[in-house]
Every structure is written in structure tokens, then in C-alpha cells.
Amino acid sequence: MTDVIDHRRLLEEIDAEVRRRRESGDLPADFERELDLAFARFAPVHAIGDDFDQVVERAEQSAFVDVLAPTQSAQPLVGHVKRIIRKAIIWEVRYVAQQVGGFSVAITRAVRLLGRRVDALEEVAPPPARLRAAGATTASLDAGRWGPTVVAALEGVTGRVLHTECGDGALVALLAGAGFDAYGADPVEQAAPAGVEVRTDEALDHLNALPDGALGALVLSGCVERLPAGALTRMAVVAGAKVAEGGVVVVLSADPRGWERGRSPVDADLASGRPLRAETWAHLLDAQQFRSEVAAEFAVPDGETLQAVPGADPVLAANFALLNQLLFPPASYAVVASRR
């Protein structure tokens, strides 16, 4: 037995054990969520995140004022004195508690009503985080197409890998198969491959709920094509906080020019958000202490572009190529950003 502990290897073995256990389904997929929910029931309102209903529920629970102060004490005499004091002033405490309780109930009721009005408003004008583009089959969810790029980008990454808007979890399964401790989040509940952990959650909501530095890598897709610019800027900031040092962010997105070409003018103009160019993602992520590069671009298939006449004049062929470049920019891209 050697005296030196190989910590790197030990941590890798622990990681592998964690992955094996997760894949085996020994621990129910919602086990950690259950622990979180139980914690949220008892933790102070500031410590349980931003869920509106949960916060209002806690406010309603807190509106009840218990007028019976505890009187236990390790010293019998002190406990006795406390009981006498409680008995002597309970009428006054009750009187005050009734008013405080009434005020609290009225306020929480008002907040509930306000919440309903906001819900109604959101029905008419959904907030960016809840928008889900019709036909979720975007290039970013094509695991076969993007898998090799993402696996190569994540080389050397340790810790959990999150794929937001992972759809049916195909890319998550591929990453898990490549040895990463991967899980997914998607706002639409759907069947995931066996042993693949997919949580039903909006990308930004899920990221906001994670502790800082909780992720080894983050793969963003889907949401990056439909959220407005403000939400995407926020996404880059949150990614910067949640991805640990040495971690990686991969953005898989349609190119905005290609995205627009595939839609009717009305759909494109009225969309609540649209994808960013690869350069813009690089700019946003670089501002969060990442070093970004465009790792892959998928061009429009040949059949959909202008074809030069066989044997045509080279000048004409060059002009066709130029026209194709202008008319048919890359359909989609991957930006890989490594934490500096």
C-alpha cells in the first residue's frame, strides 16, 4: 500500500460511481427534487428561490400569529415565571395578533389577486421564458448531428453537464454514453431514454435555481432560438455564474438568417424572439470570462442552393458561389466557450 493518495483518480472513480448509480435508476430521478421541495417547505422565504406560488404560500402560512409563546426552560423556576407572564399578558398579545394577522391575510390575498391578474396578462402576452416555439425539432436537438461536436468540446470536463431544452434527451444519452455525468432539462415533459435524467423545467428557471459553480458544462439549445435578446443576454450571465472554473458552455443554435428563411414573413416578424449570430454569442460569453470560438457550422444542403451549369464559365460559377453565400448562409452553428 502506498502512502500517497491519488486524489484525481479517486474523484474520477467517485464520479463514475455517481454516474453508474444515476444510470441504474437506483435513486428515483426526482429524489433530489423531493429533497429540495422538503427543504423549501421549512426554509425562510429568501432561501427558497423565486417560485411565486411557493413564496405566497409561505407568506400565507406566516400570516398566522401564534400567541402562545413557548415557556419551556431548563430551569423550572424560569419556566414557571414565563407561564405567569404569558397568562398575564395574553389578552393584549391576542388583541395585537388579531390586527397583525388580519393585515397579513389582507396583504397576501391582495398579492394572490395581483398574481391572477399577471397570469391573465401572461395568457395574452406570454413572457419570454414560457414561450415554446412550435415544432421543437430544431437542428440543436439532432443528437446524431451535434453529438461529435459537443463530445469534443467537453473533453476533460468534470462535474455535471446540463443540456437545456434537451427534448427527448437523445443528446443527454449520447453524452452519458461518452462518460459524462449528464442530465437534461426541458419545459415539455416527454419520455426520455432509459437511465437518462431529464427534469421538466424552463432553462432559465432551472439555471437560476442551481448554486453558483454547480456545473462542469452547459449545453444550450432550443431556448436560444426563441427567446428575445434580453433573455439571451441574461442567459449568458447566468451561464457565467453556474459553470465552474475550467468548465465549458456550448451553444447550439440556428443561424438567424437561415432561421428567417425557413419561416413565413409574418411568423418571422411576429416571433417573440429569434436566434443570435454566432459572433454575438461569442461576444456575450467572452464578457463572462469565457473564451469562445465557433466550433462547427452546418451549411444549407446542396439541393437547396443555386447550382452552376456544368461546364459554365468560371466567372459565372464564381458568381453563383457568391450568390449562394449571400442567399444561403450557414443553417446552424455551435459556439464553444471555455472558462478562462
Next chain:
Amino acid sequence: MSAIHQFLPTFAARDAIGNHALHVRQVLRGMGLESEIYAEGIPRPGRRDAHPYRSFGRKPAPGRTWLLYQLSTGSAVADFVRARPEPKLVNYHNITTASLFAPWEPHVAVECREGRRQLREMAGEVELGVAVSVFNEAELREAGYRDTAVAPVLVDLDGADVDADPEVSARLERGKRAGGTDWLFVSRVAPHKCQHDVVRALAAHRRLYDPHARLHLVGAAGSGAYVSMLERYVAALGLGGAVTLTGSVSAAALKSYYRAADVFVCLSEHEGFCVPVVEAMRLSVPVVAFASTALPETVAGAGVLLEAKDPLTVAAAVARVSTDDPLRAQLVAAGLRRAADFSLERSTRRFTEVIARFLADQGAP
């Protein structure tokens, strides 16, 4: 005769900083200096060792006198020390990040913010900042302290005069007969110590590896709201019979808990040094810890240091430490070596060197 007097927000003879102050006083007196302890809060057991800070004379102290402030939170004592004409030193133990306390104990968060303010404002007024870890020294530097040094907390890890409490040991032994590993974490029960994360990990561990595992959370309540939440959380997870919150215990009982522990699990979000980790290593308990703040420096490869503390990762790490005998033996041996780095003898030597060099620079006899 020259003097270095210590000032503390609270002098509690049983806590790490209170103990440290007592050892520092002994060191300073051993160097031929006058030295007394002054504090704002002085719970009963410490009253013969410390004086109320306002009893320190209004006029400048006679002879060459320095004031050594033990900085760990915001306090009126810091403003009192700052207003004094004597030159000053700071012994920095770190200040909990206010946001970790804010949801639970807003008034403590206010004290922590105040402490950070005082830390920054004292930077230009202090001759020397002594940090108990390199991590803390970096914070002193960032706050603007020019002259700094590192000297670990003075703590008697051997506790030579304390035997384990036979009653507590017997009770723990009875628990062991039912099988299952004993997890231990020793610290004030407070939000930044994240005892709830240890409970979560225990829940996963019992589910996957060891249905009889137990957790002992030893330490006084640092936040009533957090303790109350923790008790209800434990009950809601059905772990009432598996998790014990002991509250403050005697030194003898503490030794019993260390002796009975199979693993020491620390998932704190914030530690400026973490004496209990070193105590665990000294008593041959392998350590599994979350790599936050000063913990990587204190553990220094002598424990399993995790980059994540999700329940499954911690559970898997504890399972590995509990079942892999060669690894366990390696961790125990490494822990003993690391604990030796913080023996009272070595730390005292280091502290003495720092103070002797400081006095020499000041031209003191």
C-alpha cells in the same frame, strides 16, 4: 514593560476564537509582555479570564502598548479599538458572507456586513494583519492590508487532560451494535455550515448504500431559525431516528463523538480555517469535505475534497471511504500528518515568530 492586549467582540472560553485568545495571551506573556483580554460579551465561564472592553483605561496605556483585535464579525469593540491612540494589530479569522445569513438571521447578516466594513476601514490603521490561513491572508490583502503574515489558530489538538465521556461513548457504542456507519460534523449549527446538505447526503447514502447510517451534528445553535428548520427537515425526510442534533457538548463528550465517528463530513459554504476538520484528522477520523473557501488549504490532500456537494456525490464518497479499507488507512495516516502541522507546539512557534519579528521591526525591546 511592553504590552499587547487583545480585544474580542465576544470571549467564549469554549469556542475556537476564545481558546485561541487564551493561548495567545499565554504566548505573549511568555515573551515577557503584559497581556490581558478585553471583550464586549463575556459569558459566565470566561469572566475570570477577560475584562469588559470599556474598562480599558481612557488614557493612552503607559509604556509601549499595542492592541491586538481578534476580527471575526462586526462589533462595537472594533470601533472602540480604532478610536484608541495605541498602534494596532489584527488577527483575522474571517467573516461569514452576509448573504448566507440574511434569509435566516437578518441581524447577524448586518453584523457580518459591519465586520467587512470594519475590516476594510482598519486596513490603513493597522501595523500588521495576522491571518489564520493563507485564504484569510488573501482577503486581508484585498482589503488593503500591506503588512500581513499567516499563523494558524492556536488550538490544543491533543486535549491531553480530557478523556472521552464514558456515558456518551456507551450510548454511541449501543447505536453501533445495530450496524451502520456513524457520520459526524462538528460546528455551530448555522446556515453557512450547511448541516442541511449533510442531512440530504445522508438521505441518499441510506437509500443507496447503508440504510442504518447515522449522523451526529455536534455544536451549539448559531441560528435559532436554522436549527428549527433543520429539525423539521430531518423529521420530514423520515430521518428522526438517524440524525442527532446534540447542541453544545462538553470537551469529553466531543471526544466520544470523534472516537465513535467513521467519517467526518463537512459541506460548509464558508470556513476561514475549520478547526473541527483538524480535530477529526488528529483523532484518526477520515474527512470528506466540500472544497469551499479555506477548506482546500486546511485539508491539504489529507481528506476527500469534493468539487460538488450534491447528495449522491457526497453519499458515494462516504461509501467509498467507509468500505475501502486501504484508502481509509491512507486517509487516516495523511490526516494525522496534516494535524501535526497544526499542533499547538508548531502553531505557537509560528505565532511567536510572527510577533517577535513584528516587535523587532517596531524597535521594541
